[in-house]
Amino acid sequence: MRLLHTSDWHVGRTFHGRDLLAEQEAVLSGLADVVVTDRVDVVVVAGDLYDRAVPNAEAVQTCARVLSRIRAAGARIVITPGNHDSAARIGVFGEFTAAGGLHTRTRIAELDQPVLLEDAHGPVALYGIPFLEPEPARQALGVPEARGHAGVLTEAMRRVRADLAARAGTRSVVLAHAFVSGGASSDSERTITVGGVQDVATSVFDGVDYVALGHLHGPQVLSERLRYSGSPMAYSFSEARQVKSVWLVELDEGGLVGVEERELPVPRALATLSGALEDLVRDPAHDAVADSFLSVVLTDPVRPLDPLRRLQQRFPHAVHVEWKPAGGRAAEVRFAVRGRSDDEVACCFVDDCRGERPNPREQALLREAFAAAAREAQ
Template sequence: MRILHTSDWHIGRTFHGNSTLDALADVLAALVAQVREHEVDVVIVAGDVFDSATPAGPAYTLLGDTLVALNEAGAKVVVTSGNHDSAARLGFQARLLRDGIHVLTDPVAVGEPITIRDAEGPVHFYGIPYLEPAIVRQHWPDAVLRTQAQTMAHAMGLVRGGMAAHPGRSVAVAHCFAAGVDATAGLEREVRQGGLDVVPLSVFDGPDYVALGHIHGRQQLTDRVRYAGAPLHYSFGEQSKPRGSWLVDLDADGLAAVEWLELPVPRRLVTLTGTLDEILSADNVAAHAEDWVCAVYTDALPQAEPMRRLKERFPFCAMVQHEPADVVERVERSYSARLRTAVTDTDRIEAFLAHVRDGRGATERERELIRDVLDERVAAEALV
């Protein structure tokens, strides 16, 4: 059996205020083409189908169209809910879908497999929706469920019980933060890295393959436990991470091979660092005018209207940050303490500038302007 493992579509998410719906539609169309090209039997979507518990209408349309297209390309589809999804809304939609598309959102049913057969016999798919301990402990009152680790361990215990009752190959699908994740891989924005949320890898012992979601960069934790990551870059921190999905082959004995399939990147992300003039250079514009741009300018002082100037050259500039290359050592004096030592108006202005510019006072040109303004004020008062 050939399985395509994907996750974290986040339909409806914006990128610095820009819609990603059209870009995601293009990428998901490429995913459908891969299913057809590689003769995929089953597509897994491991949670965070939507970016919001209350997605807008176009998000539902894109999901429905994509699931139907995957099925028409020859694949069964197994979808679980993530922490961004409303399990109730996603589960309700499942009843409206055609045969061959399975949306698994009920925590009580984690030990009950979706069984799909190939020439070698049955493969049992166990879907584990995102499990918030405080919400799901009502279903298992006899279990101690205070942490994600405890909750996932209980759910995987139910999965292993299902495996004992249903002999054959097995695949588990879950949405959580597993131990061993590379922190640079593109962590979910809500992921807490404290011990309470980390699920030990031993929890996933048993199935032939474990398809995880929640991390936005691909991860291979073991040969049989992996994250596929998100199909789009949803932050500049993810820009160097490949986008794609895992192509998983099961033979009669279990896991046979896993291959990474790249997905297209509709618009590249790039971070440009340097002075504002360097970032705006002709070479940069020629290379990155069509990219999403994060500009980190290193001028000693904040520049006037940097975003406006950047957008004139980079229409898709989404973010600008000021990070001076030479950081002046801070003098630990309060603004009021600086004012107490100021004698003249010039001193007071100098103290203010140093206070709001990390210790940098006026430049020589600024001092000239300050003197001119103060002289004009004195002259105006003399005429009154």
């Protein structure tokens, strides 16, 4: 049996305010080509199918088209929800969609009830562990003493192994959405630190043939049988150097045979630039990133007016700008107060913090305060 391990689709996510649905559909629809080329039997999604618990209609329609293409290519699909998803919404029609080859595993009480699929060597049990919010999961699993995410996942895997023990000779795959020790995070993951414990030890997942992890957005190998596929696209500039991919997992009659990487296309590259605004918009050396999503650090000694609009005239996909003057913040402050009276500096400070200048009565009080301070200093 061949499985394609994916996760963290985050359909409906935006990138610094830019809609990504077209790019997401292009990349995710390409999974259907992998299914055909590599004769994939099952595509798994280990959490965060959507970016929001209540996705908008366009995101749902995009996801439906992608799943339909994968199914039409010949693969069955198994999905479990992550910390961004609504388990109830994803699983609401699960009993009906299973008949068409789309299996959802969303209920905590049923996490030890696998999707059973057959190949020439017999059954393969695919267990979907939905993201376990510690407090409700403790109650649902009947382990009030369990501590944090690690505690409830430990109980979940105990139940999985108990079920598997009763299925002699059955190969096994677990889908789980968690932060496992040894994984490297990026800026685009929402923290799942709850109940004081975030990391989950790799040993929690002992006893199964393959563990398809979700949550971390970079593809990572914690062991031969324990991996993160990562997100199919970059969702923060911290992921700019990641090679986005999915894992092609093969099982034979004895269990895991091997895992191969399949790289995914990049719909729009990410890049960063740093320098003075005028230099950036004029220098032809930056033509190579003109079509990239761009994050820019401006080093001008004075904050430029409307810098993002200026940048977008040259770089239409510039989406993020910071101002870090070359001389540091102190140089900025010295420039701002140079040649101004104490009264003018105070008025500008109030205006900057409050959004409006001091009224005449407030200005009079400030002048009195400065005069009093000057008398005390004499």
